[in-house]
Amino acid sequence: MDEARSKLETQPLGWWVRSHGCNDLTLEHDDREVCLMGWVQYRRDHGGLIFIDLRDRDGLTQVVFTPDVSAQALEDAHALRSEYVLAVKGVVRRRPEDMINPNLYTGDIEVAVREFKLLNRSRTPPFLIEDRAEAAENLRLKHRYLDLRRPAVAGNLRLRSQVVHEIRNFLHSSGFTEVETPVLTRSTPEGARDFLVPSRLSQGHFYALPQSPQLFKQLLMCAGMDRYYQVVKCFRDEDLRADRQPEFTQVDMEMSFVEEEGVMSESENMIARLFKEVLDVELETPFQRLDYSRAIADYGLDRPDVRFDLTLKDVTDVVRGSGFNLFARAELVKALRVPGGAELSRREIDEYTDFVGIYGAKGLAWIKIKEDEWQSPIAKFLSREECSGLTEALGLEAGDIVFFQAASPEVVNNSLGYLRLKLGERFGLIPRDTFAPIWIMDFPLLEWDGEEKRWMARHHPFTSPKDGHMDLLEKEPGQALARAYDMVINGQEVGGGSIRLHTREDQERMFKALGMDLEESRNKFGFLLQALDYGAPPHGGIAFGLDRLVMLMAGCSSIRDVIAFPKTQKASCLMTEAPAAVSNRQLRELGIRLREAEKKPEE
Template sequence: MGDWRRSHDCGALTASDVGSEVCLMGWAQFRRDHGGLIFIDLRDRGGLTQVVFCPEASQAELERAHVLRTEYVLAVKGRVRARPEGMANPNMPTGEIEVEVHEFKLLNTAATPPFPIEDRIDASEMLRLKYRYLDLRRPKLAANFILRNKAVQSIRRYLDELGFLEVETPVLTKSTPEGARDFLVPSRVNNGSFYALPQSPQLFKQLLMMAGFDRYYQVVKCFRDEDLRADRQPEFTQVDIEMSFVDEEQVMGMAETMVKTMFREAAGVVLPEVFPRMPFAEAIRDYGLDKPDIRFGLKLVDVTSIVKNSGFQVFAKAELVKGIRVPGGAALSRKEIDDFTEFVKIYGAKGLAWIKIKEDEWQSPFAKFLSDEEKKGLTDAFGLEVGDIVFFQAGASDMVNNALGYLRLQLGERFEMIPEGSFAPVWITDFPLLEYDPEAKRWAARHHPFTSPQPGQLGTLESAPGEALARAYDLVLNGSEIGGGSIRIHDRETQRAMFAVLGIDAQEAEDKFGFLLRALEYGAPPHGGIAFGLDRLIMILAGAKSIRDVIAFPKTQKALCLMTEAPGEVSTNQLRELGIKLRTRDKDKEQS
């Protein structure tokens, strides 16, 4: 292009540049024809600059500029000048100046976009995902990826300064299904055998500790073939960390400072100096969930003992009865209450009991079944006042806690209790090591089967598995788990005991994890680590509504890429080379 070289990006020029000759390149965001003048907002990743075609600068270029349209790509040369008095835009970094165009080059034309390239947009997400490369031109969305880059660079600097080594671990590995499903990859040279894409580098990072690498990290892609939600994707990015010769306090201290540093450097956000800690049992007791949003109150209250002899049989027969008091909630309409009732059914509840506290009565479908003693007990337990509403849930413990825990979040939003732009981290500790899977009729690891039991609990693991506590810790931010880790098992016998209680016999353990068990025989150091979900962390930091807003080319909730139309069919020859034959499907039966 000869001497056509970009001198500045479109967000760089200020009043100090007035009088300078510049060359800008970008896309035409808006075009405004004011008769004898044409204004174009020129956009690139750096921002917007208003350029003006006028007869004083070049009548010929003004005439040529009539062909320009939205999203045309152009280069302009011109002189920076101050905007006319009263025309400055204080909301733009470049709002005090404009560029008077002396010459321009049309670098490319553009078809009319299927939706406007601007932040305020009403196009459906499906349409935007189909044209993701256009969606990413929107400044607000592009800003998420600038923020993401700053965050990752901050994390890398922090870990590098602490002596961590960034080591890449395999993407093609062995399937060891525990928890979510693996994505399988057929091997052409080993017909009938399959690799798996890693759900986590967990075993490899432990092996690196056994190899003596001492401190490892990796910003790594992981894969899980599971049902998707707004905060999940089939492929996602982890900041994966492991350390040797450490305990929980050292891992948590390192991770806490890393998160504080990243928030400050990437977004100027100052997090609390010390993150509070909460045992798992307390989180479930007060918030119903092991990822509590502690930015607001509305704690759950256990009233089982108060209503255990109630005339209201739903309460009397329940394993657990809990409630949430909402100050001023008596103003809720019956439709809103019905909507909340439908909401809790997602979590297995059959309904939702409630009481409105009025001046002269308790308004509720079941208030007539409550004795005066029970009413006094509930009044004292909740600190009830006129104008309140209390929501109750009764039944099995897990259902009650889940239903009320998620209802609490809905109520916090409905009553605007969550401070805007606030961040409240909390460590959750003292997790149960195991949880019982009623469908499989066996114990399962709450985190993963390589998590160490707390000191002195090996006997408990074998005699009372449900009572064993883990050396595990999760970091929760604004009601989302952003990181989780543990101190690992580092001796063969404890690992074998863990496999045994999980129902993994010696042969299965050898088949699936023989390489790990052998490595444990050669002087494995005590070690532990943590992994952060980078996508979710950036989503919260950016204030995005969905994890898809911080992933450049995300999948839909059906794991589809609408832009590339992946996944897709492959040729018969490709399948033959892999030794794979697809079962024929009767499409008529599928459609009926």
């Protein structure tokens, strides 16, 4: 066999022209001469016959080598292996009845090969090129070009392409102008870290890669562009999660002379059209609106999954004088009732206790409601009045389980909010193939940073406070609400935006509330303040996370599955081995010298 393989040499394509793709042929093409090109998916040797499933990006076609059509092609086909690249010429013919594959679009036909060209050989791949193959993610990322040959992963990229196409069509039809903004810009640290790029021509100075085009799109409004959009790469040097990457793609939009409803309505229409055209899913508009405070009260999170009904209940007043000291002393006590949840085993409850520890919880109290008793380590500490109050407040019935969290509001809401999602999965409460979009509004404008000892902008420092809340910046900054809005679908924040500050006076008041004096604000944002002085219109906008949106539409659990060449959770590319060291010559040209302790041995 090795000798046969060595005799089969690769050939140039020459004048051969592909006539069809590997997912095009049906009985309508019976008896037609065709030329297909692709990769060997499977090879089956049946003695006097060889069958090959030929694959391209669109699908599979079975090709067959037989002695009656071409004895030479049959002999040469013995050398073919998985992932070899072929061009085949032959005749389409109906498959025998017992060989029809109803699960394949081309399953009624096969191509009898007259001749073929071996265009390239392949080493044995480190994993099977098929969706059912199990392979470690790091191995897949190391050989991402092979992973992208798998139909599911390739399909995600085609879905992404279709999504971007529909978005552009919608926005162009709605009067938006696509404008590209700079990638090398000025560092204006606020929130996540910037990626810095040293300047060779201005040594000691640095560009920053944009975390978003926020300032430039506001400047475009000052320029009178009226409606702008961009599908843009953004960069954030922050810790990664399944839904974050150091470089990601946004669909960025900004509009002049609008209020919140104008931005939200345009965004709803775009998302509704997108889901209809791409997934054939009807989304009812307008989307549900929910205040931030209500979202936190009922769901614990500001991006709630509203596809199922489990909600949190504040029972602080019910157990304020409890004999259970943790309840009696806690700043906040909330309960999560799970109908029928008494079936949970102690092992499962212990696993949930470990789970909420991720979010700072020191434990997890629980009660199983039985017909004749409350089963729980804490039941003996609850008085009859407290049991009656909990039953009434929570609507308890036999067969239920109730989980309690007593701590600071942040710990209580986060731990029970994420536990709610986990229990929704466990009890099958989350409907599949359902999309529930919702707007979260009336966010706090500022939040206190205990490490920095100052107020920070919750969204960004260019967000306008709600009408009548500007004066709160000096008096009670924690009470000021923002003219901000987030779009959430199935518990995923897919977009967020706000109405902007559009006068210099108001923008300077915001900077002052964030602890910037006049000199610092003008040093960092002088170009923006100057632009606002020249008749900036009222404006607002929104940015959608394209990676997260496509992940949601594709039914994936990680944005890495919908990005062609993603980074790992350590922000490295296993395929190209980036980031990597650079030569001393490059460093000298940039005027950079590494500290000795940070040098690698090879340097």
